[in-house]
Amino acid sequence: MTTKRPHRGGGRSVVERLRCALPHPVTEVVDDYEEHLRDERGLSQHTVRAYLGDVVSLLAFLHGVTPDDERDEQPPTSDGPARLGTLDVGVLRAWLARQREQGRSRTTLARRAASARTFTAWAYRRGLLESDPGARLAAPRPHRTLPGVLRQDEAAELMQVTALGAEDGHPIALRDHALIELLYATGVRISELCGLDIDDVDFERRVVRVLGKGRKQRMVPFGLPAERALRSWLRQGRPTVATHDSGPALFLGARGGRVNPRTVRRVVHEAVAAVPGAADIGPHGLRHSAATHMLDGGADLRSVQELLGHATLATTQLYTHVTVERLKAIHDQTHPRAR
Numbered sequence: 001m002t003t004k005r006p007h008r009g010g011g012r013s014v015v016e017r018l019r020c021a022l023p024h025p026v027t028e029v030v031d032d033y034e035e036h037l038r039d040e041r042g043l044s045q046h047t048v049r050a051y052l053g054d055v056v057s058l059l060a061f062l063h064g065v066t067p068d069d070e071r072d073e074q075p076p077t078s079d080g081p082a083r084l085g086t087l088d089v090g091v092l093r094a095w096l097a098r099q100r101e102q103g104r105s106r107t108t109l110a111r112r113a114a115s116a117r118t119f120t121a122w123a124y125r126r127g128l129l130e131s132d133p134g135a136r137l138a139a140p141r142p143h144r145t146l147p148g149v150l151r152q153d154e155a156a157e158l159m160q161v162t163a164l165g166a167e168d169g170h171p172i173a174l175r176d177h178a179l180i181e182l183l184y185a186t187g188v189r190i191s192e193l194c195g196l197d198i199d200d201v202d203f204e205r206r207v208v209r210v211l212g213k214g215r216k217q218r219m220v221p222f223g224l225p226a227e228r229a230l231r232s233w234l235r236q237g238r239p240t241v242a243t244h245d246s247g248p249a250l251f252l253g254a255r256g257g258r259v260n261p262r263t264v265r266r267v268v269h270e271a272v273a274a275v276p277g278a279a280d281i282g283p284h285g286l287r288h289s290a291a292t293h294m295l296d297g298g299a300d301l302r303s304v305q306e307l308l309g310h311a312t313l314a315t316t317q318l319y320t321h322v323t324v325e326r327l328k329a330i331h332d333q334t335h336p337r338a339r
Contacts, residue, residue: 054112058092171240174229185225
């Protein structure tokens, strides 16, 4: 009788299996790079995971390993870092070409090229490469599509929908109304919203302290409607669902733990679906809507950049295209000499 051999994947992701298949010294390089991203650069867990996935893919291509390869047990040696010397711009281009053959989008290719450049710059500084091949790597520019946004009247109706749902005082309905009001009022990212603690809200100055990308703090103001919704949630809703494990989290799930991004996405999608004619958007769409409406109202780019926590003004400028497109549409519909 033969015994069925267990699958080597063991439920691990492709990236995890590739990482395990790399030569032992190379995995030590990946470990050091992960520590650099997490501890020295202070990047979020999601960003670190994205960077590592791209780098593991590159190093697996360099060493010719696949997710199904098994690495022989071997003690750490100095061969791994020295082998990085074969990582040149030709390898980077061939790796990206392979990605393109596999049907990766221009946006994905641009992101992976950026990940590779970040890694090779770090490896060069660490002495693992004699030169920085990433500095000579050109990559396709990503397609920058216009973000989906709500019209201002649709945003107002969305707030009315959630306010009506909260009128019966149900704690989850109170939470949903408060988090949607705060998302739209501040334009914070979903991860920033889920990470908020009660003490991060300053009701006297009506600002919220946000921990953004790179662990950078910023203060973001919010208006009276968001204040009222937050106070109702904290006074009537949160105490009902809070448990001894809730800690200081501002928004809680139904079981009392800190609310997770998946729940927030579901809440926003379901609420937006109740607004007739509104585009199907999630929390990021509310962020886009907040930025667009501020610019429509006369806010300058620098102020919106600061509020949203964008590292560069170029990211914020994307929203100007939205407002320009809207102005062009209005012009085409109303100006007697538009056509």
